[in-house]
Amino acid sequence: MNYSEFISLLEKKGLPNSVFFCGSEDFLIEDCLQRITHTVDPATRDFNFDVYYGSQVDGGKIVDTASAYPMLAESRLVIVKEVNKLSGAGLEALAKYLERPSSTTRLVLIAEKITARNKSWTKIKSNTCFVEFKQLYDNQVMSWMKQYLRGRGYEITSDASILVHSRVGNNLRAIANELNKILLNLNGEKRIAAEDVQRVVGLSRTFSVFHLTDAIGNREIENALQIMSKMLDSGESHTGMLAMITRHFVSLLVIKGAVRQKKSDNEIAALAGIAPYFVKKNKTMAAKYSFRLFENVFVCLLETDLKLKTSQQPPKIALQTMLVQILQQD
Numbered sequence: 001m002n003y004s005e006f007i008s009l010l011e012k013k014g015l016p017n018s019v020f021f022c023g024s025e026d027f028l029i030e031d032c033l034q035r036i037t038h039t040v041d042p043a044t045r046d047f048n049f050d051v052y053y054g055s056q057v058d059g060g061k062i063v064d065t066a067s068a069y070p071m072l073a074e075s076r077l078v079i080v081k082e083v084n085k086l087s088g089a090g091l092e093a094l095a096k097y098l099e100r101p102s103s104t105t106r107l108v109l110i111a112e113k114i115t116a117r118n119k120s121w122t123k124i125k126s127n128t129c130f131v132e133f134k135q136l137y138d139n140q141v142m143s144w145m146k147q148y149l150r151g152r153g154y155e156i157t158s159d160a161s162i163l164v165h166s167r168v169g170n171n172l173r174a175i176a177n178e179l180n181k182i183l184l185n186l187n188g189e190k191r192i193a194a195e196d197v198q199r200v201v202g203l204s205r206t207f208s209v210f211h212l213t214d215a216i217g218n219r220e221i222e223n224a225l226q227i228m229s230k231m232l233d234s235g236e237s238h239t240g241m242l243a244m245i246t247r248h249f250v251s252l253l254v255i256k257g258a259v260r261q262k263k264s265d266n267e268i269a270a271l272a273g274i275a276p277y278f279v280k281k282n283k284t285m286a287a288k289y290s291f292r293l294f295e296n297v298f299v300c301l302l303e304t305d306l307k308l309k310t311s312q313q314p315p316k317i318a319l320q321t322m323l324v325q326i327l328q329q330d
Contacts, residue, residue, distance in 0.1 A: 001129065001130060001131045001132070002131065002132060002133075002134075003025075003028045003031075003032070003131070003133060005131075006019075006032060006129075006131045007032070007035070009129075010032075010035060010036070014039075015036055015039065015106050016106075016128075016129040017101055017103065017105075017106060017107070018098055018101050018106075018107045018108075018109075018127065018128040018129065019106075019107070019108045019109065019128055019129045019131065020108075020109045020110075020111075020124060020125060020128040020129065020130045020131065021108065021109065021110045021111075021131050021133060022110075022111050022112075022113070022114060022130065022131070022132055022133065023112065023113075023132050023133030023134050023135075024112055024113070024133065024134070024135055025133040025134060025135050025136070025172060026112075026133075026173070027171075027172040027173040027176065028133050028172065029110060029133050032131075033079065033108070033110075036077070036079075036106075036108060037049070037077070037079075039077075040077050041073055043072075044070075044071060044072045044073045047070070047071040047072065047073070047076075048070045048071060048072075048073050048075070048076035048077065049076070049077050049078075050065050050076075050077070050078050050079070051078075051079045051080075051081065052065075052078070052079070052080045052081070053080075053081050053082045053085070054080060054081065054082040054083045054084060054085035054086040054090070054111075055082050055085040057080075057086075058086075058087065058089075058090050059086055059087070059089060059090025059091065059092070059093035059094050060090070060093055062078070062080055062090070062093075062094060062097075063093050063094065063096075063097045065078055066078050066097060066101070066102055066105045066107050067097070067102050067105070068102075068105075069102075069104060070104050070105075074104065075104045075105065075106055076104065076105050076106070077105075077106045077108070078105055078106070078107050078108070079108045079110070080094075080107070080108070080109050080110065081110045082110070082111070082112075083109045083110060083111045084111035084112065084113065084114055084115075088118075088120070091118065091120035091121070091124070092120050094109075094120070094124060095120040095123035095124050095127075098123065098124060098127035098128060099123070099127060101127075107128075109124065109128065135170055136170055136172065137170075138165075138170065138239060138240070138242075138243035138246075139243070141165050141170055141172075141175070141243075142158070142161040142162070142165060144172065144175075145161045145164065145165075145175060145179065146161065148175075148176065148179065149179060149192070152183070153190065154183060154186075154190050154191065154192065155190060155191045155192070156179075156191070156192040157191065157192065157193050157194065158273065159193070159194040159210075160192045160193055160194045160196065160197045162209060162210075162244055162247070163194055163197040163198065163209065164178055164179065164197055165237075165240045165243065165244070166209040166236060166237065166240040166241055166243075166244050167197075167235075167236060167237065167240065168237060168240065169237030169238075169239050169240045170237075170239060170240070178197075178200075179192070181200050182196050182197060182200045185199065185200050209231070209236075209240075209241065209244045211227050212224060212227045212228055212231065212241070212244075212245070213244065213245060213248040214281075214285075215227055216245060216248065216323065216326070216327065217248065217252060217282070217285030217286075217288070218284075218285060218288065219288050219327050220327075221323065221324065221327040221328065224323050224327065225320060225323055225324075228241070228319060228320065228323060229316070229320070232315075232316050232319070238308060238315035238316070238318075238319060239308060241319065242301070242304060242305060242308065242319065242322075245301070246298075246301050246305075249294065249297055249298065249301065251272045251273065251274060251282065252282060252285055252286040252289065252294075253286070253294050254271050254272045255268055255271075255272050255279075255282050255283055255286040256286040256287070256289070256291070256294070258271050258272070259283060259286065259287075265279045265280070268283070293329055296326075296329055297326050297329075300322055300325050300326055301322070303322075304318055304319065304321075304322040
């Protein structure tokens with residue numbers, strides 16, 4: 001189960017008896033915890049709400065608390081963070097408790113990662129509602145931004161979300177912080193535009209990802225390398241930058257195919273997901289790449305993505321090498 005599925009479950013059926021949150025995306029985990037703790041009656045909170053850390057408590061204490069009856073309430077809530085730091089004996093005790101858990105206790109376990117070889121984890125996972133919190137992929141981040149803002153009564157343009165992602169990367173906590181700063185400076189507006197991001201987030205005033213993708217689209221290798229270098233030196237996210245370059249090439253390929261099919265500019269804009277006034281410029285860029293070149297470009301982008309995730313090569317070198325490979329092809 002993922003974050004969205006768990007939220008749906010929580011809203012429809014309430015909190016399951018035992019839940020296990022596992023993963024590195026702590027911002028989403030905290031969001032779930034806030035939703036859960038709001039269900040605790042403030043009048044009996046001191047008696048029926050406990051938070052433990054696996055690095056500071058033994059498994060026996062957790063089991064004793066979870067086994068106790070609630071006071072002046074129908075149920076009690078027990079949250080255990082860093083459960084992966086419990087001792088082996090503590091995990092065994094927890095796994096045994098979960099075979100026959102208390103019906104009046106809601107137990108929430110949290111771990112960034114677990115060791116699959118440990119049999120206790122297998123038992124814990126099988127006897128809890130297991131929710132995985134993976135870091136979002138690049139192609140999921142902008143949709144998450146829109147959803148996050150929609151829940152607060154705001155909207156964001158595609159260009160603005162691209163700028164935020166390019167600057168901050170995939171860290172949802174950092175993204176939320178930047179979006180909240182932007183909201184404070186909207187002066188009553190309900191829609192975040194690119195200029196709002198540039199004014200607040202602190203992007204380079206000289207270059208942005210749009211300058212970079214224009215240089216790449218026009219096959220200006222020296223200009224593209226210079227812009228990329230300055231953006232990376234000013235703190236731009238290398239993963240966010242690669243995502244935006246990939247998105248640009250996807251758009252150009254769509255445009256090239258649409259031109260071949262003799263689509264109108266308005267149709268091209270709708271297919272490529274760009275504003276109509278950008279169509280002419282992007283058609284010119286798309287014409288500079290053959291379909292064979294596009295195929296080579298996407299192979300290069302994929303290889304660079306793997307390098308950023310698995311290689312010891314510095315990200316800046318990997319991205320610069322990618323640009324040279326793409327723009328020197330005939």
